[in-house]
Structure formats: structure tokens, C-alpha cells
Amino acid sequence: MLSQKSMFSIKPLALAITLCLAVPMSLAQPGPGRNENAMQETRDIAAAMLKELGQTLQAAMASGGPENAIGVCQTQAPDIAKNLSLKHQLQVARVGTRARNPVMGEPNEWQTLALKQFETRLANGDKPTDIEYVQLTKSGSYDLELRYAKPIVLQPMCTACHGSSEQISSSVKAKLQQLYPHDKAVDYKPGELRGAVVVTRILSN
Ligand code: HEC
Numbered sequence: 740m741l742s743q744k745s746m747f748s749i750k751p752l753a754l755a756i757t758l759c760l761a762v763p764m765s766l767a768q769p770g771p772g773r774n775e776n777a778m779q780e781t782r783d784i785a786a787a788m789l790k791e792l793g794q795t796l797q798a799a800m801a802s803g804g805p806e807n808a809i810g811v812c813q814t815q816a817p818d819i820a821k822n823l824s825l826k827h828q829l830q831v832a833r834v835g836t837r838a839r840n841p842v843m844g845e846p847n848e849w850q851t852l853a854l855k856q857f858e859t860r861l862a863n864g865d866k867p868t869d870i871e872y873v874q875l876t877k878s879g880s881y882d883l884e885l886r887y888a889k890p891i892v893l894q895p896m897c898t899a900c901h902g903s904s905e906q907i908s909s910s911v912k913a914k915l916q917q918l919y920p921h922d923k924a925v926d927y928k929p930g931e932l933r934g935a936v937v938v939t940r941i942l943s944n
Contacts, residue, residue: 777885777942778873784823785889785936788831791819797896805899805911812900813918817843829940833891836932839901839915839924849874850937853888858932867892878941887938893927901927 795815799808816833823831836854838844846854853872860870871889878884898906900915901924907915915922927933 774875774883774885774942777940778887780827781829781885781887781938781940782871782889784827784829784831785887785938788819788823788833788936789889789891792816792833795819800896800899805908806914809900809911809914809918827940829938831936831938833934833936835924835934837923838934839919839922841921844924844934846935846937849886850888850935853886853937854932854935857888857890857935861890861892861932872935875942881943883942885938885940885942887940888935890932891934891936893929893931893933895929897927897933898929901925901933 795811796808799811820831820833832843834846834850834854835844836846836858838846853874856872857870861867867890872887874886876884876886893901900907900911903926904912907925924933
């Protein structure tokens, strides 16, 4: 089966990994095989994305505080996603439950479903590290599309830019306002679902 508990832990952010299976049984191929390898590779890519994001953000916060780190989130996060996408010939991105960037951060239909499942699982007390979303759908006549998502849970350090009005400094607020006039990504609390890393790839026959 494609369902496996995630084996890795993401240290810098201790971010969330969840298992939610939405694999139509007819498409899920049991036993070791091409799809299973792709599955593990996809997990690893999502983990790499989270790890690199976390390290880059932490370094930027340490060296220049949140004012400095806004640039990391704005330019380096999409760059990290782009580089991984090109390297592995698939699409990696991150989306939010309430997006800051309406162009990059809004979830599509399946991603919205994944986020809803994550919210339910977290509310039920499941550990973020045990959670992920996997869906295989047909793509064209022969190919399969693998859709994978892993939760991003808010950490205390994120509140400098995603927390309450008291937690975000006035200079950060001003900068965010200027860059993201339609920002919805505030008032999050640590432990709350902030979004997901999402991976989409075609498995060719
Ligand atoms: C220094 C400010 C800052 C900090 C700290 C910060 N973020 Fe963000 N975050 C942003 C900005 C700016 C964006 C919009 C990036 C863009 O334009 O794509 C963003 C976007 C996101 C998105 C993509 C969805 C969206 O809303 O557009 C996620 C997910 C996210 N942040 C999670 C986190 C998490 C988790 C943390 C803590 C580990 C964190 N952020 C810390 C500023 C920050």
C-alpha cells in the first residue's frame, strides 16, 4: 500500500507530517514498485523543502530580525520551491489556510481538501508528524497524477509575522501591509495549522 508513516523528523521547525489517505483503491498499487518509490521520493522532496525553508528563515531571523526575514519569505521561499521543482521535474509549492500571497499561497481544490483533513486530524489530537495527504488520480489515458501534501504548523517564531496584532511589530506590519494589501495570514497561534507543502507530479507509464 502507499500508506506508510513518515519516517523522518524535521528538526529546524519540527514541522508537521500527516497521513491521510485518499487513494482510490483501483489506482493504488500494492507492494514495492514504481509508485512506491515515487511516493518515498515525494516525501523526501517535501521534507527537503520544509527543512531548507526552516533553516533559511531561522538564519534570516537571527541575523536581522523579522524585518529582514520578510524578504526570505517573499523571494527565497518561492525560489527554494522553484529549484526543487526544476531539479525533480515536478511542482512543489506552499499554500496557506488563510493566504498572505493571493497569487502563490491560495490552495486549489484538492489542496483545500487536504488542509481540511489536516485540521480534522489535528483537532482529533493526531500528532502533526503522523499526518500526510496522498492522492493518486488519472491523468490522461495512461498516466497518474500524484498529489501529496504535508502540514505546516505554526511555530512560536512565526508569530512575528503571522501572529496577533500585538505580536507583530509596527515596522513589520507596515512592510507587510505594503507588500500584501490582501494579507489574511495573521492571528495564527502556535500549534495551529498554517498551511501545507504541496507536491504534484505525473507518474508516466
Ligand atoms: C519575517 C516574517 C515571516 C515569518 C517569521 C514567517 N513568515 Fe510565513 N510568510 C511571510 C511572508 C512575507 C509570506 C508571503 C510569501 C509570498 O509572497 O509568497 C509568508 C507566507 C507563508 C506561507 C505560504 C502561504 C501564504 O500565506 O501565502 C506559509 C505556509 C508560511 N508563510 C508559513 C510560515 C511558518 C510556518 C512560519 C514559521 C516557521 C513563518 N511562515 C514565518 C512572512 C513570514
